[in-house]
Amino acid sequence: MTDALSNPGAVKAAPVTRPRRRRSRTMRRLFPYLLVAPAVIYLLGITLYPGLFAMWQSLYFVRFNNATFVGLENYADLMRDREFWQALWNTLVIGTISLTVQTVLALTLAYHAYRDPWVKGWRILFLMPMLFMPSAVAYLWQLAFNDGRVISDILMRAGVVDATIPFLSSVWLARLTLIVTDVWQWTPFLFIIFVAGLQSQDAEVEEAARLDGASWFQIFWNVSLPLLRPVIAVAVVLRGIDISTMFASVTIMTAGTPGGMTETISYFIYRTGFRMFNFGYASAASVVMLVLTIVIAQTVVKRAFRSGRA
Amino acid sequence: MAAIELQNVVKRYGAFVGVREFSLAIPDEEFLVLLGPSGCGKTTTMRMIAGLEEPTEGRIVIGGEDMTEVDARDRDVAMVFQGYALYPNMTIYDNIRFPLRMRGVPATDHDRLIRRAADMVELGAYLDRKPGALSGGQRQRAALARAIVRQPQAFLMDEPLSNLDAKLRASMRVQIKHLQRELRATTVYVTHDQIEAMTLADRIVVMNQGAVQQVGTPDEIYADPANTFVAGFIGAPPMNLIDGVADGGTFTAPGVTAPCPATLQGKVVLGIRPEDCVVGGGNLTGSVYGVEPTGDMTYLTVNVGTRQVEVKAARDFRAGLDTPLTIGFDPRRTYFFDGATGQRLRHGS
Ligand SMILES: Nc1ncnc2c1ncn2[C@@H]1O[C@H](COP(=O)(O)OP(=O)(O)OP(=O)(O)O)[C@@H](O)[C@H]1O
Ligand SMILES: [Mg+2]
Numbered sequence: 001m002t003d004a005l006s007n008p009g010a011v012k013a014a015p016v017t018r019p020r021r022r023r024s025r026t027m028r029r030l031f032p033y034l035l036v037a038p039a040v041i042y043l044l045g046i047t048l049y050p051g052l053f054a055m056w057q058s059l060y061f062v063r064f065n066n067a068t069f070v071g072l073e074n075y076a077d078l079m080r081d082r083e084f085w086q087a088l089w090n091t092l093v094i095g096t097i098s099l100t101v102q103t104v105l106a107l108t109l110a111y112h113a114y115r116d117p118w119v120k121g122w123r124i125l126f127l128m129p130m131l132f133m134p135s136a137v138a139y140l141w142q143l144a145f146n147d148g149r150v151i152s153d154i155l156m157r158a159g160v161v162d163a164t165i166p167f168l169s170s171v172w173l174a175r176l177t178l179i180v181t182d183v184w185q186w187t188p189f190l191f192i193i194f195v196a197g198l199q200s201q202d203a204e205v206e207e208a209a210r211l212d213g214a215s216w217f218q219i220f221w222n223v224s225l226p227l228l229r230p231v232i233a234v235a236v237v238l239r240g241i242d243i244s245t246m247f248a249s250v251t252i253m254t255a256g257t258p259g260g261m262t263e264t265i266s267y268f269i270y271r272t273g274f275r276m277f278n279f280g281y282a283s284a285a286s287v288v289m290l291v292l293t294i295v296i297a298q299t300v301v302k303r304a305f306r307s308g309r310a
Numbered sequence: 311m312a313a314i315e316l317q318n319v320v321k322r323y324g325a326f327v328g329v330r331e332f333s334l335a336i337p338d339e340e341f342l343v344l345l346g347p348s349g350c351g352k353t354t355t356m357r358m359i360a361g362l363e364e365p366t367e368g369r370i371v372i373g374g375e376d377m378t379e380v381d382a383r384d385r386d387v388a389m390v391f392q393g394y395a396l397y398p399n400m401t402i403y404d405n406i407r408f409p410l411r412m413r414g415v416p417a418t419d420h421d422r423l424i425r426r427a428a429d430m431v432e433l434g435a436y437l438d439r440k441p442g443a444l445s446g447g448q449r450q451r452a453a454l455a456r457a458i459v460r461q462p463q464a465f466l467m468d469e470p471l472s473n474l475d476a477k478l479r480a481s482m483r484v485q486i487k488h489l490q491r492e493l494r495a496t497t498v499y500v501t502h503d504q505i506e507a508m509t510l511a512d513r514i515v516v517m518n519q520g521a522v523q524q525v526g527t528p529d530e531i532y533a534d535p536a537n538t539f540v541a542g543f544i545g546a547p548p549m550n551l552i553d554g555v556a557d558g559g560t561f562t563a564p565g566v567t568a569p570c571p572a573t574l575q576g577k578v579v580l581g582i583r584p585e586d587c588v589v590g591g592g593n594l595t596g597s598v599y600g601v602e603p604t605g606d607m608t609y610l611t612v613n614v615g616t617r618q619v620e621v622k623a624a625r626d627f628r629a630g631l632d633t634p635l636t637i638g639f640d641p642r643r644t645y646f647f648d649g650a651t652g653q654r655l656r657h658g659s
Binding site: 205218 | 360362383385386387388389391393397398
C-alpha cells in the first residue's frame with residue numbers, strides 16, 4: 001500500500017483537500033478516480049501485471065536473467081509435449097470426478113438438511129474443513145493414506161483387504177487419494193452455498209407443491225433444484241477454477257507419481273519453471289491454462305443463466 | 311368431496327393467539343366464506359385445514375376422518391395461496407399440469423383438463439409464459455387454474471380475487487360460484503371484501519382478532535348481527551353505531567332520541583343502517599358534513615353531537631355544508647347492543 005500511496009496521482013490529490021479553494025472543473029471530475037486510484041493500482045499490480053508479464057515471458061526463452069525472443073516457439077513445443085497433454089488430461093480427469101462427487105454429495109446433504117433448524121443455526125460448523133490450510137489437509141491425508149497407513153489399517157481390521165494398499169503405485173488409487181482430499185476439504189463449501197440457496201427459496205412454493213401431491217424428493221427435483229441452477233453454476237465454476245489449479249496436495253502427496261499420471265497442470269508449470277528453470281515455457285503453459293479456464297467458465301455460467309431465465 | 315369439521319381448534323404462536331377456540335362443521339358441498347379484517351386469523355385457519363400448520367389444540371376432521379396429524383400431501387385439498395405460490399421455473403401450462411402429474415392422473419387427459427381450467431380463468435393465451443412474465447392478476451388466475459384443474463376433497467381459496475380489476479373480479483366471482491356448484495365442491499374461501507362474502511357464501515364466518523364473531527347465512531349476518539363488530543363490519547357503508555343511554559323506553563344520545571324496548575336500561579349502543587335512514591323526521595338532529603353523489607344514490611355524512619352518521623339519501627339530494635337537518639328512521643329497523651360488551655341485546659325486539 002505504501003507504494004500505491006506515494007504514486008503521483010495521490011500526491012496531486014493533496015491540494016484538493018485544502019479548505020476554501022474551489023476545485024477546478026477537471027479536478028471535480030477526476031477526484032473520484034483519484035480516491036479509488038490506490039486500490040485499483042494495487043489490485044492491478046498483483047493481478048494484471050503478473051499476467052501480462054507471463055504473456056510477455058511466454059514469447060521468450062528465459063535462462064535466469066537473459067531472455068531471447070523466440071516468438072511462438074514455446075507454444076509450438078507445448079503442443080508437441082506429451083507431458084503437457086498428460087498433465088492437462090490428469091487435471092481434467094481428477095478435477096471432473098472430484099467436482100462431480102463433491103457437488104452431488106453437497107446437494108444430497110443440503111437436500112436432507114436444509115429444513116433442519118439445527119443446520120440453520122450451526123451451518124458455520126460445517127465450514128471447518130475449509131478453514132484448514134490446503135497443505136495441512138494434504139499432510140493429514142498423506143498420513144492417512146501413505147505414511148501412517150491409517151486407511152489400510154482400518155480396511156485390514158475390517159477385513160476388506162488383507163495387505164497394506166499401495167496407494168502410490170496404482171494410477172487410479174493415487175488419483176483417488178487426491179480426489180478424496182479435495183472432496184473432504186471442499187464439500188462443506190458447496191454444502192453451505194446450496195443450503196443457503198435452498199433456504200432462501202419461497203417456502204410457500206414448496207407448500208403448494210406439497211398440496212399438489214408431490215413428495216419431498218419430487219419437490220426438490222421439480223422445483224427446488226431447477227431454481228437452484230444459477231447458484232449451482234456459480235459455485236461449480238468457482239470450485240472448478242480452484243480445482244484446475246490443484247497443487248498443494250499433488251506436491252505433498254504424490255509428486256506426480258506414478259509415472260506422471262497424477263501430475264496436474266499447476267504441478268507441471270511448477271516443475272518446468274522452478275525445477276528445470278524454463279520460465280518462458282512455464283509461462284506459455286500458464287497462458288494456455290488461463291485461456292482454457294476463461295473459455296470454459298464463461299460458457300458454463302452463460303448457459304446456466306440463459307436457460308434459468310423466464 | 312367431503313365435509314370438514316373443526317373442533318375447538320386453537321393456534322398459538324408463543325403467547326400470541328392467532329386463532330382461538332374455532333369450532334365449526336362445514337357440510338359437504340358448502341361454500342363457506344371466512345370474512346374479517348387483516349390479521350384476524352383467516353389464513354392461519356385455512357392453513358390448518360390444509361395441513362400446513364399444526365393446530366396447538368383441537369382436531370380437524372375431513373370426510374369423517376381425523377386429519378389433525380395427517381400430512382398436507384395426503385389430505386387431498388387444493389389451495390389458492392394469497393401469494394400465488396406458482397412454480398417460477400415452469401410455464402403456466404406446466405404449473406397447471408403439476409398436480410395432475412403428481413396425483414397420477416393419466417397423461418392422456420392432461421391437455422384437455424389443463425385447457426379447460428385455463429379457459430375458465432381466461433388464461434388460455436398465456437400458457438407458454440412463465441409466472442415471471444405475467445401481471446399480478448394473471449398470476450392469481452394461474453394459481454386458481456392450478457387449484458381447479460383436479461377434483462380434490464375441498465378447495466381452499468385465500469383471497470383469490472384480491473388483485474383483479476373490478477370488472478374481472480365481478481366476472482370471476484360469478485364463475486367461481488358457478489364452478490363450485492358444478493363441481494359440488496366443498497369450498498373454504500377467505501376474503502376481507504364483504505361484497506365477495508355476501509355474493510359467494512352459503513354461510514359466512516365473521517372473524518376478529520382470532521375469534522369467531524358470528525356464523526350465518528349472508529342474510530342473517532346482514533339482518534341479525536350478533537355484536538357491534540359484525541354490525542360495523544358488514545354493509546357499505548356499515549351500520550351507524552351510536553353510544554347512548556336507555557331509560558324507560560327511550561334511547562338518548564347527544565342529538566339523538568329514539569324509542570327502544572322498555573326493558574333496556576343504562577349504557578347501550580344503537581345501531582341503524584345508512585339505508586334505513588331518511589332525511590327529515592325527528593330522531594337525529596345535526597348538520598351536513600359531506601355530500602357524495604354516486605349517480606344512483608347520494609352518500610350523506612351528518613355531524614350529530616360529537617360523531618358522524620352515514621345516510622344513504624335519494625340520488626337527487628343536495629345540500630350545502632353545515633346545513634342543519636334532521637334524520638329519521640323506522641324504529642323497527644334499529645338494533646341495540648350492550649354498551650360494555652358490544653353484544654346484541656335482543657329482549658323485547
Ligand atoms: N408464524 C407466525 N408467528 C407469529 N405470529 C403469526 C405467524 N403467522 C401469523 N401470525 C399472526 O397471526 C395473526 C393471523 O394471521 P393470518 O395470516 O391468519 O391473518 P389473515 O386474517 O390472513 O390476514 P390478511 O387478511 O392480512 O391476510 C396475525 O396477527 C399474524 O401476525
Ligand atoms: Mg391472509
